Amino acid sequence: MRWILASLGLLTVIVVFSLAALDQKNVIWVGDMPQCPHCRNEVLPFATVCISCDHAFDWKTHEKPCTACLSPRDARYFLHLYQDKQDAFRAALLKAGIEEELLPGFIEYAESLKSGACGFCGGSGEWLAPGHQERTSGDVGITELYPILRESMSGKCPVCLGTGRCVLCDGDRLVEYGRESADRDFYTLSDRWDHIDPLRDDRSAETRFLLLSTYMRSHRGRGEIAYLQSFDQGNDLHLDRARQRLKFITELLTALP
Secondary structure, three states: OHHHHHHHHHHHHHHHHHHHHHOOOEOEEEOOEEEOOOOOOEOOOOOOEOOOOOOEOEOOOEEEEOOOOOOHHHHHHHHHHHHHOHHHHHHHHHHOOOOHHHHHHHHHHHHOOOOOEOOOOOOOOEOOOOOOOOOOOOOOOHHHHHHHHHHHHOOEOOOOOOOOEOOOOOOOOEEEEOOHHHHHHHHHHHHHHHOOOOOOOHHHHHHHHHHHHHHHHHOOOEHHHHHOEOOOOOOOEOOHHHHHHHHHHHHHHHOOO
């Protein structure tokens, strides 16, 4: 019996020390720079051994506040502005050149302002007010690819793909950085993206959009989303649609008399 207890005790000690050896200090983030927790020198992305001091450490992602959607405080503020001045907001939309048939989309947007929502659809998941501010700054643009995007989405939001959540933070207002799988898949996507001409034929365009949408569904809430190119707006970014609409609404609300 004593022999069994002694063996169990020894086994426990071995397991505890093994786990302790495996549990290394985590990499330290200073801004966007990963540093060794032992010598505080900069380390390479996704490294687990410091080339300066030769000590091992655990790679750990870090999070930062989202820059593509409203914070809880801002959402409450703008919603309060709208609720106090609904008629003025409608008049401001008309003055800004919004066509009568597009008004319901913007009114729905303002009525449902909330934190963590997609900046383009306001959390509805629908393609509200199609055509407004749909402009391109690149050489591949709306004339050729916009109809394909509209057909592919079947009325769903082209930014969040129908979830209603901000794709940069996935709705929780925190964006994850330093995830190796997201980084690896981003460079794979970028390489394939550059070798597909979306204007060659419809199948090429559909394949390009599939690459984009697949990546977004796999890596919502991660920083690489901010660097994805727009499907149909040339050199613009995928998130530009959301940022432009959110800016349009909030500036309109702020300027209400």
